[in-house]
Amino acid sequence: MRVRLNTELLGGLFGMALAAIFYFNRGNVGFLSAVFPNTVLAILGVLSAVLILRGLIAGEPTTLSLEGTGSVLFGIAVMALWWIGIKYVGFVTTSVPLFAALALVMKRRAGPLAPRDYLIALAVALVVVGGFFWVFTEVLGIRPFRAPLL
Amino acid sequence: MKKTMNTSFACMLGAAAGVALAAPAYAQDFPERAIEYIIPFNPGGESDITARMQEPMMEEALGVGVNVRHQPGGGGAVAWAEFQGNAEPDGHEIIGINLPHIVGQPIQRDNAGYETEGFDIITWFHFTPHVLVVRADSPFQSLEDLVAFAKENPQSLTVGGSGTFSGNHLETLRMEQLTEADVTYIPFTGTGPLPAAILGGHVGAVISNSTLGVQMGDDVRVLAVAAEERLDVLPDAPTFTELGYDIVGGTFRGVAAPKGTPQERIDMLADLFTDMNETMAERQVPMGFQMTDIRGQAAVDLLARLRDQYGDFLTQ
Amino acid sequence: MDVLIAAALAVMQPHMLLIVLLGVTAGLFVGALPGLTATMALALMLPFTFAMDALEGLVALGAVYMGTIYGGAFTAILINTPGTPSSIATTFDGHPMAKQGRALEAISIATIASVVGGVVGVTFLLLAAPPLAQLALKFGPSEMFWVAILGLTLIGSLATGSVLKGLLGGAIGLIIGTIGISPIGGETRFTFGWVPLQAGISLIVALIGLFVIPELLSMMRQGRAAIDTTTGLGDGGFRFGTALRTVFAKPVNLIRSCVVGQIIAIIPGAGGSITSLVAYNEAKRGSDDPDSFGKGNPEGLVASESSNNVMVAGSMVPLLTLGIPGAPPDAVILGVMLLHGLRPGLDLFAETGVLANGFIMSMGLAALMLIPVGLLGGRLIYQVIMRTPHYFLVPTILVITMLGTYALRNNLVDVALMLGLGVVGFGIRGLGLDAAPIVLGLILGTIAEQGYVQTILGGMAMDIPQLRLLENTLSQILIVLTVAVIGWTAWPKSRRRKD
Numbered sequence: 001m002r003v004r005l006n007t008e009l010l011g012g013l014f015g016m017a018l019a020a021i022f023y024f025n026r027g028n029v030g031f032l033s034a035v036f037p038n039t040v041l042a043i044l045g046v047l048s049a050v051l052i053l054r055g056l057i058a059g060e061p062t063t064l065s066l067e068g069t070g071s072v073l074f075g076i077a078v079m080a081l082w083w084i085g086i087k088y089v090g091f092v093t094t095s096v097p098l099f100a101a102l103a104l105v106m107k108r109r110a111g112p113l114a115p116r117d118y119l120i121a122l123a124v125a126l127v128v129v130g131g132f133f134w135v136f137t138e139v140l141g142i143r144p145f146r147a148p149l150l
Numbered sequence: 151m152k153k154t155m156n157t158s159f160a161c162m163l164g165a166a167a168g169v170a171l172a173a174p175a176y177a178q179d180f181p182e183r184a185i186e187y188i189i190p191f192n193p194g195g196e197s198d199i200t201a202r203m204q205e206p207m208m209e210e211a212l213g214v215g216v217n218v219r220h221q222p223g224g225g226g227a228v229a230w231a232e233f234q235g236n237a238e239p240d241g242h243e244i245i246g247i248n249l250p251h252i253v254g255q256p257i258q259r260d261n262a263g264y265e266t267e268g269f270d271i272i273t274w275f276h277f278t279p280h281v282l283v284v285r286a287d288s289p290f291q292s293l294e295d296l297v298a299f300a301k302e303n304p305q306s307l308t309v310g311g312s313g314t315f316s317g318n319h320l321e322t323l324r325m326e327q328l329t330e331a332d333v334t335y336i337p338f339t340g341t342g343p344l345p346a347a348i349l350g351g352h353v354g355a356v357i358s359n360s361t362l363g364v365q366m367g368d369d370v371r372v373l374a375v376a377a378e379e380r381l382d383v384l385p386d387a388p389t390f391t392e393l394g395y396d397i398v399g400g401t402f403r404g405v406a407a408p409k410g411t412p413q414e415r416i417d418m419l420a421d422l423f424t425d426m427n428e429t430m431a432e433r434q435v436p437m438g439f440q441m442t443d444i445r446g447q448a449a450v451d452l453l454a455r456l457r458d459q460y461g462d463f464l465t466q
Numbered sequence: 467m468d469v470l471i472a473a474a475l476a477v478m479q480p481h482m483l484l485i486v487l488l489g490v491t492a493g494l495f496v497g498a499l500p501g502l503t504a505t506m507a508l509a510l511m512l513p514f515t516f517a518m519d520a521l522e523g524l525v526a527l528g529a530v531y532m533g534t535i536y537g538g539a540f541t542a543i544l545i546n547t548p549g550t551p552s553s554i555a556t557t558f559d560g561h562p563m564a565k566q567g568r569a570l571e572a573i574s575i576a577t578i579a580s581v582v583g584g585v586v587g588v589t590f591l592l593l594a595a596p597p598l599a600q601l602a603l604k605f606g607p608s609e610m611f612w613v614a615i616l617g618l619t620l621i622g623s624l625a626t627g628s629v630l631k632g633l634l635g636g637a638i639g640l641i642i643g644t645i646g647i648s649p650i651g652g653e654t655r656f657t658f659g660w661v662p663l664q665a666g667i668s669l670i671v672a673l674i675g676l677f678v679i680p681e682l683l684s685m686m687r688q689g690r691a692a693i694d695t696t697t698g699l700g701d702g703g704f705r706f707g708t709a710l711r712t713v714f715a716k717p718v719n720l721i722r723s724c725v726v727g728q729i730i731a732i733i734p735g736a737g738g739s740i741t742s743l744v745a746y747n748e749a750k751r752g753s754d755d756p757d758s759f760g761k762g763n764p765e766g767l768v769a770s771e772s773s774n775n776v777m778v779a780g781s782m783v784p785l786l787t788l789g790i791p792g793a794p795p796d797a798v799i800l801g802v803m804l805l806h807g808l809r810p811g812l813d814l815f816a817e818t819g820v821l822a823n824g825f826i827m828s829m830g831l832a833a834l835m836l837i838p839v840g841l842l843g844g845r846l847i848y849q850v851i852m853r854t855p856h857y858f859l860v861p862t863i864l865v866i867t868m869l870g871t872y873a874l875r876n877n878l879v880d881v882a883l884m885l886g887l888g889v890v891g892f893g894i895r896g897l898g899l900d901a902a903p904i905v906l907g908l909i910l911g912t913i914a915e916q917g918y919v920q921t922i923l924g925g926m927a928m929d930i931p932q933l934r935l936l937e938n939t940l941s942q943i944l945i946v947l948t949v950a951v952i953g954w955t956a957w958p959k960s961r962r963r964k965d
Contacts, residue, residue: 007898010897025658030651032653032919032923033653035918037655051631068688076889082864099865103857103861146236196801221876223668224647224665228665228877308923314653334924336920337652342791345789346734351603365804
């Protein structure tokens with residue numbers, strides 16, 4: 001599947017939206033703290049406006065492929081779940097199943113999975129997650145996560 | 151060269167062993183696991199280096215691991231907020247705290263995320279008084295010269311320091327108030343850029359900690375020290391008090407536990423930090439540190455004193 | 467001279483060589499892990515250095531520093547992810563080379579360039595430290611502002627597609643960089659009422675988010691690894707001889723990159739992050755065929771990797787002569803020196819010449835050590851990445867980046883910000899907004915803001931404080947340079963269009 005998008009228009013709109021979010025959250029800060037961000041916001045606004053105008057007048061749509069969007073959305077969901085798991089459940093307990101799940105889903109695109117693949121994925125997940133967790137906690141000395149489980 | 155270094159290291163080891171021998175006095179059910187010692191600043195700063203020196207001595211004395219972890223951000227506020235929100239009050243989690251930071255930030259910011267009174271202070275173990283320094287070839291020979299110039303030329307003399315509404319900044323405001331000098335304070339991010347600012351002539355003077363005055367040696371002239379008495383390491387520098395201005399202030403460094411930590415564990419850790427101070431004095435006093443032991447009610451009173459001293463500037 | 471010989475003898479001890487070897491090796495692996503910076507590596511080393519004498523401690527720190535900066539090149543080349551900020555420009559041509567099946571050759575080139583850079587930096591430090599230090603002192607607030615503006619003009623030539631989109635990316639980076647406590651004024655801004663945002667968006671968090679996560683997401687999308695050995699030319703081998711010839715075939719490029727690296731390194735606060743970008747830009751500008759940059763031109767790789775290793779010793783110039791840490795890792799080294807009772811300054815060379823010169827020489831030694839360690843370590847990392855199927859590689863990199871981001875400030879919020887920025891970055895990359903200009907804006911925004919506001923503050927006694935920005939000679943030189951760069955970027959393009 002392919003879509004044709006006017007990237008200049010969309011890029012400009014993104015910049016404008018970002019500028020708006022920041023503009024309306026300036027808060028009440030003094031001159032010294034405000035002078036620089038205000039200048040940057042003005043620049044951001046002008047650049048976005050120019051891009052929007054160019055997109056409207058002379059924009060040529062670029063063809064983008066949407067192939068694999070499902071995998072991307074799945075990946076984003078895994079990342080979100082992963083973070084929540086680290087915060088509220090535990091690093092190892094979250095990472096091992098999610099690692100294995102991500103690996104299996106990615107492998108499945110290449111062909112059907114054999115029962116053996118599940119075991120391999122789980123074993124690799126255990127070794128990799130456990131290994132790096134050990135290195136970071138014991139050798140590099142990160143602060144333990146504040147989650148109930150390991 | 152090598153020999154002296156080895157000797158002083160040997161002294162340090164010996165003293166560490168001394169602390170270790172004293173350890174059985176503390177021996178109880180605490181600590182039962184590794185101690186987490188949070189430093190709310192970047193690696194390489196004075197707080198970090200101090201904690202790294204304390205780490206092996208604490209391990210020796212307590213018989214458990216001690217993990218120094220950095221959690222920098224927001225001038226310390228991020229770590230302090232997280233600590234007050236989440237740390238277990240059982241003595242196994244401690245955090246470095248600094249004054250006047252923990253007094254200033256909650257007053258000055260809408261929501262710093264933590265409260266000045268929200269810690270059980272173990273002890274304030276270090277004090278570095280502020281010093282006012284100029285470059286060695288500066289026309290200002292004394293504080294009077296500088297004040298006279300700043301009165302005649304309002305706002306044209308620049309004074310550099312670390313941070314806004316930080317100790318350095320507040321001390322500048324207090325100096326302006328008491329001496330009626332009109333200077334422009336220029337904040338830098340941390341103490342690191344200050345030597346360049348003064349040596350390069352980007353600012354006319356610098357207000358910083360005594361350690362900077364010692365570190366920069368003959369490159370600078372220390373016009374005044376904000377301590378009650380002259381410092382041994384800077385014998386030629388007069389105090390503000392001697393010169394007729396009641397300015398005593400600087401940075402205090404200490405450690406705190408979460409509110410509600412059992413008192414006997416606080417006391418035990420306070421004793422340990424004080425013991426370690428004796429060892430560390432050997433290296434740190436020549437660098438310009440003053441070793442202190444301000445704990446219990448005195449530590450809390452110190453917060454109130456600083457709030458009186460600087461509160462007006464912060465709420466302006 | 468006697469001092470230099472004594473220093474060389476002090477460093478050439480077997481246990482010193484071992485310290486350098488171990489330091490470089492450890493640094494290499496730390497540098498290759500995204501999120502772990504040179505500063506962090508040095509801080510972790512601190513307790514060990516207390517147990518050593520002053521020279522041993524400094525030698526160990528210098529070796530780790532050298533190894534980390536170099537190690538960042540591996541991930542930059544192999545998975546398009548700068549391991550440290552100083553290897554951002556390494557991704558531009560290093561990764562395209564890897565995609566063409568020339569990964570090991572790229573590693574060889576990066577190694578040789580790093581060694582040259584490291585040795586050149588040490589030579590500058592031994593021979594020209596005092597005058598360079600005086601130059602460093604000239605960079606006050608207004609000069610720093612213009613350095614940042616000059617740096618921002620890099621966007622014009624770094625942007626791969628539309629210059630306008632590049633500029634928009636830069637502005638996005640600038641505004642993201644203002645989140646948190648304002649550097650001057652000390653007020654909370656743009657935290658959207660969320661306390662943890664007081665810490666702001668750390669450069670490394672943005673770097674990992676904007677480079678790694680989009681790369682992982684596109685691997686998921688394509689269902690294969692970024693470097694595919696089956697479609698590419700495969701393992702072309704180290705081609706060490708070819709690499710050697712490639713590096714030295716363009717001596718102008720090599721010399722220019724080293725000089726640029728040295729100049730940027732002594733500017734306090736500008737630091738390592740932009741060194742490689744500036745050198746890359748200069749290489750591209752000086753080349754006969756600028757269009758081949760970004761597509762696997764080894765010259766770009768040479769420029770990036772030689773300049774960032776010059777910086778290691780180069781940033782020691784203001785540190786050792788004036789006590790001014792030029793880059794964040796130097797602050798740790800300064801701390802160790804002070805603890806050992808060593809006061810930086812010219813006295814350091816006069817009174818403890820053996821120690822000071824020995825430390826400097828050991829960094830040269832560390833640079834030379836990069837050849838064996840780098841080629842072996844590089845081969846190991848390459849083999850691991852090549853042999854791991856993409857469906858295991860992606861989750862593995864994800865685990866490492868999450869742990870690395872957390873380790874940066876021991877803050878789980880940073881991990882969320884990293885992932886969030888990565889997802890947004892992936893989306894806007896599709897719109898032609900690249901990561902490099904955004905990161906450049908983030909790096910330079912803080913420098914520009916501090917310089918601007920500090921200068922205005924310093925001019926409070928004047929009628930128009932802004933005029934102070936134009937006062938100094940060095941500022942004026944920087945302004946002329948900025949105008950020249952903008953003109954250079956705009957002019958040939960318009961001429962090309964007419965043709």
